[in-house]
Amino acid sequence: MKLSRVSAYFSLHARSYLRSRSALFFQIAFPIILILLFGAIFSGSSYSPSTLVIQNESPSSVSWGVVDAINSSGLFKVQLIPQNENLSNYIAANSVQAALLIPSNFTSNLYSGGLGFVVLKGHTNPTVASADYQTLNGILTQINFRASNTTQKLVLSSQVAIGNTGKTIDYYVPGLIGFTVLSTMFNMVYTVPNYRRERLFRQLSFSGLTKSEWITANMLFSFLMLVLSDVILVAIGIYVFGASLTLNVETILTSALIIFGGLFFFTSVGILAGLVSDNEETVSVVGNLVMFPMMFLSGVFFPLTFAPAYLVTISKFLPLTYFINSLISVLDYGNISTVAIQIVWLLLGSAILFAIAVKLFSWKQK
Amino acid sequence: MPETVIDVSNLVKSYSDLRAVDGISFSIKRGEVFSLLGPNGAGKTTTVEILEGVRNRTSGDVRVLNEDPEKSRTLTFKLGILPQDFSFIYNSTPKEALTFYKHTLRASGDIQEILEMVELGDKATTPFQKLSGGQKQKLGLALSLVNDPEVLFLDEPTSGLDPRARRNIWNVIKTLKERGKSILLTTHYLEEAELLADRVAIMNKGKIIDSGTPMEIVERHHEDDNLIIRGDGQVEKDLAEGGFQFERDGSYIKLRLKNIRDATSIINYLSEHKTKFEDFTLKRESLEDVFIRMVGEIEEDETE
Numbered sequence: 117m118k119l120s121r122v123s124a125y126f127s128l129h130a131r132s133y134l135r136s137r138s139a140l141f142f143q144i145a146f147p148i149i150l151i152l153l154f155g156a157i158f159s160g161s162s163y164s165p166s167t168l169v170i171q172n173e174s175p176s177s178v179s180w181g182v183v184d185a186i187n188s189s190g191l192f193k194v195q196l197i198p199q200n201e202n203l204s205n206y207i208a209a210n211s212v213q214a215a216l217l218i219p220s221n222f223t224s225n226l227y228s229g230g231l232g233f234v235v236l237k238g239h240t241n242p243t244v245a246s247a248d249y250q251t252l253n254g255i256l257t258q259i260n261f262r263a264s265n266t267t268q269k270l271v272l273s274s275q276v277a278i279g280n281t282g283k284t285i286d287y288y289v290p291g292l293i294g295f296t297v298l299s300t301m302f303n304m305v306y307t308v309p310n311y312r313r314e315r316l317f318r319q320l321s322f323s324g325l326t327k328s329e330w331i332t333a334n335m336l337f338s339f340l341m342l343v344l345s346d347v348i349l350v351a352i353g354i355y356v357f358g359a360s361l362t363l364n365v366e367t368i369l370t371s372a373l374i375i376f377g378g379l380f381f382f383t384s385v386g387i388l389a390g391l392v393s394d395n396e397e398t399v400s401v402v403g404n405l406v407m408f409p410m411m412f413l414s415g416v417f418f419p420l421t422f423a424p425a426y427l428v429t430i431s432k433f434l435p436l437t438y439f440i441n442s443l444i445s446v447l448d449y450g451n452i453s454t455v456a457i458q459i460v461w462l463l464l465g466s467a468i469l470f471a472i473a474v475k476l477f478s479w480k481q482k
Numbered sequence: 483m484p485e486t487v488i489d490v491s492n493l494v495k496s497y498s499d500l501r502a503v504d505g506i507s508f509s510i511k512r513g514e515v516f517s518l519l520g521p522n523g524a525g526k527t528t529t530v531e532i533l534e535g536v537r538n539r540t541s542g543d544v545r546v547l548n549e550d551p552e553k554s555r556t557l558t559f560k561l562g563i564l565p566q567d568f569s570f571i572y573n574s575t576p577k578e579a580l581t582f583y584k585h586t587l588r589a590s591g592d593i594q595e596i597l598e599m600v601e602l603g604d605k606a607t608t609p610f611q612k613l614s615g616g617q618k619q620k621l622g623l624a625l626s627l628v629n630d631p632e633v634l635f636l637d638e639p640t641s642g643l644d645p646r647a648r649r650n651i652w653n654v655i656k657t658l659k660e661r662g663k664s665i666l667l668t669t670h671y672l673e674e675a676e677l678l679a680d681r682v683a684i685m686n687k688g689k690i691i692d693s694g695t696p697m698e699i700v701e702r703h704h705e706d707d708n709l710i711i712r713g714d715g716q717v718e719k720d721l722a723e724g725g726f727q728f729e730r731d732g733s734y735i736k737l738r739l740k741n742i743r744d745a746t747s748i749i750n751y752l753s754e755h756k757t758k759f760e761d762f763t764l765k766r767e768s769l770e771d772v773f774i775r776m777v778g779e780i781e782e783d784e785t786e
């Protein structure tokens with residue numbers, strides 16, 4: 117790897133890229149249009165936490181700890197009802213949407229090494245109930261995670277929308293940043309087969325440039341473009357729509373790290389998709405097959421808290437979900453510590469995928 | 483004795499069951515323009531790309547500037563390569579392209595000078611896709627010259643170009659030849675090989691059928707020379723009397739010559755008989771005639 121060659125290609129690439137109107141449109145203008153659109157549509161709207169009725173029939177430090185955790189998540193307005201109340205009657209009488217029962221055997225089960233069951237009751241609207249269920253489940257998994265220290269790494273979709281202000285625009289800023297990161301995939305998805313067909317890798321190799329230098333220069337440029345478009349997104353979010361983001365040195369650097377990891381991840385996906393096919397039409401099908409589910413199910417366009425359970429389940433298999441959730445946690449809540457492990461995993465996974473993609477990607481003719 | 487810059491022996495390249503290059507050997511001396519001449523699919527590009535280090539060979543020995551292109555990492559810096567179907571990055575200009583190669587190859591040449599040499603000086607800032615076919619090809623040539631290479635590989639440099647653009651490129655190649663560059667030129671245009679090459683190897687179906695100077699090849703493979711006389715029945719009569727074999731072809735009388743000097747005795751004979759004829763020409767097969775017959779023959783063999 118020679119830095120002089122990287123910078124020579126960076127300059128060549130940047131100039132041709134900046135001369136291309138359509139590339140600039142998709143990199144810079146398109147995300148701006150999206151945020152203006154979403155911002156305008158959803159401005160002022162916010163989601164308020166729903167009320168969760170809790171009946172604790174097994175008072176102990178553990179069960180109250182759970183109640184406390186749910187309450188402090190800010191996701192539910194917790195309303196406690198006495199032990200002697202009939203929960204079913206109470207639900208019916210007050211049209212309660214969601215009520216959580218901590219049954220009397222909860223604590224003893226836990227202490228005897230069993231499972232502590234809790235029961236969610238009283239839903240009228242299945243969509244809302246499943247959202248509540250998901251959220252609640254998420255909180256409980258979090259508690260499990262912290263308590264047992266077991267290696268359940270992928271518990272994090274439950275963190276979506278742990279709200280402070282709960283303004284929709286707060287949600288869209290990280291979502292769209294995720295979208296810009298996802299889009300970098302297409303730099304490679306189209307470039308690789310196109311360069312192959314035009315035999316540009318062969319041509320570039322005559323300059324002594326290596327594939328690693330080529331990828332490095334491309335990614336450096338993509339990263340600069342990402343930073344530029346994401347700074348614009350954040351600025352519009354804050355100054356046009358009044359998003360309240362937690363911006364300080366730590367959250368900005370952490371976000372940059374997440375974006376950097378995402379860049380590695382989606383560049384790798386793009387290279388691999390470009391390798392699957394050497395024809396631009398089929399490759400765009402492959403690209404879209406990867407892109408669309410992620411765009412709609414990873415929380416770019418709507419928060420997963422409101423999604424039906426099965427979509428939430430699917431989203432857990434989409435890597436973008438974790439990038440966006442990390443960004444939400446960092447940018448909206450200034451909360452780095454709870455997603456730190458997730459970020460490390462994302463960076464690690466991206467690095468591994470990147471190594472595989474670079475290995476499989478060859479310039480040489482057979 | 484000039485030094486050998488390229489040495490190929492028993493080179494074979496197979497693609498699954500196709501032997502695209504089938505055991506060829508040749509060598510090129512410093513300062514020589516050597517042409518691989520052959521129809522499409524002969525295996526020229528495969529050969530050249532193996533020499534450039536772009537492809538790996540199946541077997542055989544290859545030395546370029548005393549290095550094995552498959553193993554060398556530094557050979558690229560010493561070569562100038564114009565690949566077949568040259569293309570470049572969309573939206574990049576010739577000036578940017580040359581600047582890039584100049585930096586990566588750590589060359590010292592003047593970019594504008596190179597652009598002017600290939601007559602592309604006025605297109606320095608035109609995006610690649612807006613260049614004409616000939617201009618694109620000239621850019622390819624310019625890029626191959628950035629590092630002032632000792633050895634040049636030009637793979638079908640004028641393929642698909644109009645006659646004017648072709649002549650431009652030929653002029654550049656002639657200049658390079660004058661500057662003492664060693665050039666491996668592949669082409670399927672006879673005139674190109676005849677005009678530019680010191681030596682030619684005729685390649686077909688992965689094999690070199692013959693090689694030498696264009697003259698030598700014609701000498702070896704040409705059919706009998708012909709003396710063609712334009713004249714009337716009196717000429718025929720006199721020739722018949724003299725015992726010469728001939729055929730009439732329209733207003734021409736064609737005599738096959740075993741030896742080209744026989745033409746003198748025929749003309750002398752006619753002069754002595756005071757036979758009137760309008761004019762005469764000597765016709766010898768060109769490299770093109772020879773080439774077409776050689777390559778054609780082989781193709782016919784194949785179809786049997």
Ligand SMILES: Nc1ncnc2c1ncn2[C@@H]1O[C@H](COP(=O)(O)OP(=O)(O)O)[C@@H](O)[C@H]1O
Pocket residue numbers: 482497500502520521522523524525526527528529
């Ligand atoms: N990558 C490849 N895979 C399979 N066959 C190939 C490949 N490249 C070239 N060939 C075949 O090898 C033969 C020689 O090709 P090539 O070297 O390009 O010939 P030329 O340059 O003389 O036209 C052709 O039959 C061509 O179809």
Ligand SMILES: [Mg+2]
Pocket residue numbers: 523526527528566637638
């Ligand atoms: Mg060819």
